[in-house]
Amino acid sequence: MSIAAATALASALGFYLLLGVVFALYFIVFGVGRLVPAAKGSGIGFRLTIFWGAIILWPVLLFRLLKGPAELVPPRTWRRAHARIWMVLIPLVALGVMAALMLRPAAPLNDALPAGIMLEEASS
């Protein structure tokens, strides 16, 4: 990545988090209870716990504040999702691990170093 691209990426990240801080300040004072009525009147400790999440997850919270709370769906188990994730994860990781092992960089040694040069102990 070029310095320019890296700067753009880091700035975008910083900007996202800056917006997050501004949003989070609003959210922990007013938004907390608007989204979940049960959280109205909760203490400062709880609000500070929520603060960090509001910085990172602010787009979702903003969406929820605008669109209303999430629809109450009956809870379900996630066994099938777990199974699917492992079915993908195991072959992918196995492949990656094998590639990493086979292409381990082994510092190639020279048969001989040029004459007339001061040599040192490699371990020093």
Next chain:
Amino acid sequence: MSKTPKKDEFFVGYNAKLSSADRRAMILTAGIGLVGVALGGAKAAVHQQGWGSGDWDMGEVRDIEGIVEQTPYPVLRTAALDGQMRSVSLVCSSKCGASAILAPYEGKPVWVRGTVISRGRHRLLAVVDNQDWLGDAKNAVAAPPVEEEYLGLAALNGEILDAKCWAGAMRPGSGKTHKACASLCIRMGGTPWFVAKDKAGKRAIFVLTGPEGEPLREEVLAMVGEPVRASGKLMRRDDLVQFRVDPAVIQAV
């Protein structure tokens, strides 16, 4: 241990009460876990390869006098007791290059203030960035012309690394996990060195330059910290040997 707890042994977290069987199981689990963690930490520690020597005494600030030479990378040429010229590489204390400030002093006798980084016979002086660290020499400084000798062609396997990191600023200061640091140092003005080892357990250090002895930085960034093969000319200047290569022919191996 039975697989299903008896019905009066049901764990409800907020009651914070464990049945005696659950309590025994938890104590056993915690005990096994802690022993495993300690063994894991021990194994992970003792199997590490050597960290290399190299030292940077940041507490001892020294003034050294000598002649500034800027190309390809800043060095201070000083006369050793035997009259031979020794080259002390001049580097920053942080990750930058000392060239810009040294420029007006090219070829002139100066004093330089800094702390010494040393590994084996290699000496670097990390200049004290944040105060006056440079001035005209106060004493007479020997200034024989640079002794240059062509040592022939060479094709070598080795690793490109940052001189300052390798010589003692970082330990370890080479290899994969240090690659990003070495590449940042070289990009910001550090001195690239080329380390080649042979099967007899010996090592040679070269100053990596372009084909005409010009500095290389951006050109080699991608190859830093990896096993590479390069070919070029070997040229001795005083006590440093330059490995002059065309960066386009440096290849990962």
Next chain:
Amino acid sequence: MSHQFTPVQWNGFKWRYDAIVLFGTILFVAVFVGLTMASRQPGESLAPVQILIRAFGAAAFLLLNIILSIGPLARISARFKPLLYNRRHMGVWCFSLALTHAGLTLMWYQGFSALNPVVALFASNVQYTSIAGFPFESLGVAALILLAMLAVSSHDYWQAALGASVWKRIHMGVYVAYGLLVMHVMLGIVQEEKAEFYPASVIGLFCIVAGLHIFSAFTGRVTDRRVKASLDGWINIGPPDKIAENRAKIVRTESDARIAVFRYDGKISAVSNVCAHQNGPLGEGRIVDGCITCPWHGWQYRPEDGRSPAPFEEKISTYRVQIDGGMVYVHPDPLPPGTPTKPAVIDEAANV
């Protein structure tokens, strides 16, 4: 639970749990740092920051493996269920260790230059097409971001705020983070070090975690076949005395829902098997003080209407039940969460 939210509802069990995790971390880091220094060869010098970078990275990775093993272990043996109860503290702690590792790395390797360390990190390595030179740091960054999302949203409040399914999707990200971290370690320190101990232990840990998940999925499956309803739409689940008192039998319907059929006080009631809190298996819980109690975090519901006792407001689906000819029948169509249903009375049925 929908009463006053607090940062952590502390109790003695949580304190002891956290104390052991903290002690384990200190033990690991201390042993690693101590032995690294003690096993130093003459003439070698060490950089304390670089030792700590390795110590915290290894501690975070090991802890993540432990965390991911708890779920399947608790499925395999109920003895491990108490470990589940405070697992989220371990998760947040794991993220803190990873953050320390990342912070030290960023400061030490990418700091001290005119460039912003984050810019320096992104720009420092470009070899995305090479395995040997691959910028493994980027895998670590991606995993750290995922772990951060998990850690900051681990409070129960987030489930209510984000919606259960969004919340769960975010938290399934732990598996993606785990995969990324295995590769971060393999392409980083494992490629740097020569000893076979490192690849062997990473592969070993992954096999244990993956193996436990596969094993628990299969053992769960054996007792978990789908049950067909009879022609009139009701599912026969056998005589009432096949269900232990204050316990449940779980049936899986053709539409892949799980129903927990409880027996208590000579009555039978059926509710959804899935807890409204963390989707825990209610049918593996028991009746405590007249309420169905989830084995995971102890959330409670009345068997008659699937509602949490006041002041809580959680609701789960209920199902119609009846006893006919000495057999318990449950209807597979769920009633809206919190719908009161008439329990089937066992004695009365026996008299018929």
